[in-house]
Amino acid sequence: MEVVEAVGLGKRFGLDWGLRNVTLSLSEGLHVLMGPNGSGKTTFLKLVVGLLRPTTGYVKVFGLDPRKDFSLLSKKVSFMFEGLPLPWWMSGEEFAELVFSTRESSPMAAELASSLAVKAYWRKLPLAYSSGMKKRLQLTIALGCEAELYVLDEPFTLLDSASLSKVLSAVRELSLKGKTLLVATHFLPEGFMDMASSIIKFHNGMIVEFQRLEAT
Numbered sequence: 289m290e291v292v293e294a295v296g297l298g299k300r301f302g303l304d305w306g307l308r309n310v311t312l313s314l315s316e317g318l319h320v321l322m323g324p325n326g327s328g329k330t331t332f333l334k335l336v337v338g339l340l341r342p343t344t345g346y347v348k349v350f351g352l353d354p355r356k357d358f359s360l361l362s363k364k365v366s367f368m369f370e371g372l373p374l375p376w377w378m379s380g381e382e383f384a385e386l387v388f389s390t391r392e393s394s395p396m397a398a399e400l401a402s403s404l405a406v407k408a409y410w411r412k413l414p415l416a417y418s419s420g421m422k423k424r425l426q427l428t429i430a431l432g433c434e435a436e437l438y439v440l441d442e443p444f445t446l447l448d449s450a451s452l453s454k455v456l457s458a459v460r461e462l463s464l465k466g467k468t469l470l471v472a473t474h475f476l477p478e479g480f481m482d483m484a485s486s487i488i489k490f491h492n493g494m495i496v497e498f499q500r501l502e503a504t
């Protein structure tokens with residue numbers, strides 16, 4: 289079964305289309321979404337995880353509707369969007385505990401909390417975090433959930449080089465385990481594209497190029 293299947297998928301915001309008539313099938317693997325600012329990558333990913341409702345067409349994930357079957361899919365899909373805020377009234381640790389009380393955590397959660405040094409600050413409220421600290425916590429939670437599909441919007445920005453290399457190792461580990469990853473990024477860290485199964489290029493809310501690659 290395809291992991292993601294979109295047919296005629298579109299999203300309009302007021303008079304403007306954020307995504308237009310996307311038809312695409314993605315099987316297991318690491319898929320890299322690229323394209324200029326405002327080209328529709330985040331909109332596509334939000335439709336895939338059910339954070340947005342399509343205006344036209346549909347998207348299915350593991351054969352299910354991300355909005356109607358949200359609770360079934362929430363066990364199979366983990367995601368991270370740069371713009372989604374952390375709850376300001378909870379410490380990072382409390383938030384992680386809340387997520388992992390409803391989602392199964394993998395050993396990677398503890399590994400990342402330690403290797404990204406998240407434990408050094410996660411007793412504080414997110415207001416006290418730098419952008420990179422927020423990112424490290426969000427990645428620990430998103431990559432630390434057991435899932436079949438990981439949707440990551442700009443996972444590599446704001447990280448120092450040591451953190452970036454730990455996150456790349458985590459992505460490689462998930463990829464080697466046969467998990468599917470959809471990663472929107474402007475930045476291609478060294479070694480990242482070696483793992484990729486495809487590059488999907490967006491422009492003006494449309495897919496303008498789909499390139500299959502041989503992962504090395």
Ligand SMILES: Nc1ncnc2c1ncn2[C@@H]1O[C@H](COP(=O)(O)OP(=O)(O)OP(=O)(O)O)[C@@H](O)[C@H]1O
Pocket residue numbers: 301304305306307323324325326327328329330331332490
């Ligand atoms: N909530 C929203 N309300 C109105 N317009 C939106 C909204 N979200 C996205 N858009 C518009 O949809 C288009 C696609 O935006 P999107 O965030 O998907 O682009 P992107 O490729 O992820 O960009 P970036 O590389 O800057 O993250 C843009 O024109 C944007 O202004």
